[in-house]
Amino acid sequence: MSSIAISANNLTRYFGNTPVVRQVSFDIPTGTVTGLLGLNGAGKSTLIKMLMGLLAPTRGSCSVLGVDSTLLTPSTRARIGYTIEGHFAYGRMTVRESEQFQSDSFPNWNPTLFQNTIERFGIRPTARIRTLSRGQRAGVSIALTLSSDPELLILDDPALGLDPVSRRALNETILEFMEGGERTVLLSSHLLDDIERVTDRVLVMVDGRILVNSSVSAFLERVSIWTCDSSDEPRHIPCVPGLIHAYRTGRRLALVVVDVDRESEAAMARIGGSTLTRSDSSFDESVIAYLSRSRSSQSFLTKNAAATATL
Amino acid sequence: MAFTIRIVAGSTAPIYRQIVDQVTRGVASGELSVGESVPSVRQLARELVINPNTVAKAYAELVDSGFLETQAGKGFFVAKRRQVYTKAERLRRIDESIDQLVNQTLVLDIEPEEIVQRLQDRFEKHLKPASD
Numbered sequence: 001m002s003s004i005a006i007s008a009n010n011l012t013r014y015f016g017n018t019p020v021v022r023q024v025s026f027d028i029p030t031g032t033v034t035g036l037l038g039l040n041g042a043g044k045s046t047l048i049k050m051l052m053g054l055l056a057p058t059r060g061s062c063s064v065l066g067v068d069s070t071l072l073t074p075s076t077r078a079r080i081g082y083t084i085e086g087h088f089a090y091g092r093m094t095v096r097e098s099e100q101f102q103s104d105s106f107p108n109w110n111p112t113l114f115q116n117t118i119e120r121f122g123i124r125p126t127a128r129i130r131t132l133s134r135g136q137r138a139g140v141s142i143a144l145t146l147s148s149d150p151e152l153l154i155l156d157d158p159a160l161g162l163d164p165v166s167r168r169a170l171n172e173t174i175l176e177f178m179e180g181g182e183r184t185v186l187l188s189s190h191l192l193d194d195i196e197r198v199t200d201r202v203l204v205m206v207d208g209r210i211l212v213n214s215s216v217s218a219f220l221e222r223v224s225i226w227t228c229d230s231s232d233e234p235r236h237i238p239c240v241p242g243l244i245h246a247y248r249t250g251r252r253l254a255l256v257v258v259d260v261d262r263e264s265e266a267a268m269a270r271i272g273g274s275t276l277t278r279s280d281s282s283f284d285e286s287v288i289a290y291l292s293r294s295r296s297s298q299s300f301l302t303k304n305a306a307a308t309a310t311l
Numbered sequence: 312m313a314f315t316i317r318i319v320a321g322s323t324a325p326i327y328r329q330i331v332d333q334v335t336r337g338v339a340s341g342e343l344s345v346g347e348s349v350p351s352v353r354q355l356a357r358e359l360v361i362n363p364n365t366v367a368k369a370y371a372e373l374v375d376s377g378f379l380e381t382q383a384g385k386g387f388f389v390a391k392r393r394q395v396y397t398k399a400e401r402l403r404r405i406d407e408s409i410d411q412l413v414n415q416t417l418v419l420d421i422e423p424e425e426i427v428q429r430l431q432d433r434f435e436k437h438l439k440p441a442s443d
Contacts, residue, residue, distance in 0.1 A: 032364075033362060168360060171360050172357075172360055175356065175357070175360065175361075175362065175363070178362075178363070179353065179363070192320075192321070193320035193321050194320070196320040196321065196326065197320050197326065197359075197360060197361045197362065198360075198361070198362055199362060200362055200364050200365075216325065216326075216365075217325040217326075217327055217328070217365070217368065220323075220325045221325065277414075277418070279323070280323035280324075281323060282321050282322055282323045283320070283321060283325075284321050
């Protein structure tokens with residue numbers, strides 16, 4: 001078994017003249033849960049569709065389970081579980097019927113896993129799918145995907161619109177799926193707290209590029225927030241090495257910095273003088289700093305290569 | 312007596328760090344006694360609904376710093392305390408924390424006497440052997 005479950009190499013996709021995924025390269029090791037984070041429109045779903053071979057790359061390549069995504073055979077596909085955004089399901093079927101329908105296509109169907117998963121979401125097998133809540137429908141969709149016993153699970157925003165109980169059930173389901181150690185999960189999500197709990201690694205995607213590819217704990221430990229009294233506009237502050245994002249909170253200027261060193265500290269001291277103070281950054285603050293800088297579009301911030309964290 | 316670990320997501324401390332800190336404090340306060348077992352990696356990951364690698368990372372650090380030890384096939388146990396750092400290193404580490412505390416004291420405009428009093432209370436609370 002290869003130790004790399006997903007690999008992208010200079011992967012690029014244009015829609016017309018618009019680049020949606022730009023020169024993305026990363027490897028996802030087997031046996032890990034990786035979170036794919038980014039604003040709506042950052043290119044997450046396009047990236048996932050290319051991995052699944054549903055969209056051809058404009059340039060570059062990607063592979064899943066060691067097979068080029070454009071050459072996936074049905075037997076390789078059967079080893080991958082994939083749920084699309086929105087949890088599609090046939091409303092007229094009962095839960096049991098949709099299990100039968102799905103299991104026909106998979107030789108390794110695991111009925112116990114299906115039963116356990118729908119129980120965790122509080123779903124009766126006799127219920128008709130259109131009568132289920134959104135959280136329960138997500139449960140059915142996840143159960144249908146997991147029970148084919150895939151080696152690789154790709155979930156496109158599985159937690160969208162879920163209540164807290166269903167979110168917990170989803171997290172438990174993903175972690176239980178991982179317990180064997182040989183399986184791999186890639187999931188995109190906006191729920192940063194859940195991502196922090198469940199994943200080993202995060203990819204942060206901004207404007208089609210991967211800006212962070214790191215373990216969750218290293219990411220958290222490398223990003224810090226500095227505040228100071230300054231009347232400077234965030235967009236006019238001089239260059240600070242490692243600066244990810246700058247914003248105002250009341251009278252104070254906040255600077256989010258990765259891998260702070262003497263040089264960046266000195267640069268910030270020139271802005272804030274003795275009013276400069278440091279605090280640690282939480283996971284959501286760190287992610288939001290990366291995502292926010294795409295809002296400041298083509299400022300110097302996006303050109304600062306030092307702000308790209310790769311670990 | 313049940314020792315429970317609680318974690319929150321969205322804190323400035325990574326989740327593995329929260330586990331390390333709580334076990335360390337549990338040992339220091341006597342809530343966890345030498346030889347006592349702690350939950351297995353899988354069990355704790357299930358209880359907290361977190362990635363098992365996060366728990367494994369925390370336990371590895373606790374083993375490195377001498378708070379836990381492994382017994383093959385039996386899991387993790389609270390180890391007999393041994394100091395892995397020299398006295399100078401320990402002082403350097405505690406000085407770092409003290410500097411932070413002093414900074415905060417000045418920023419928040421709190422009387423040093425009050426801080427000393429609160430520190431003493433905190434020590435009494437933590438060093439008192441757990442009664443129940």
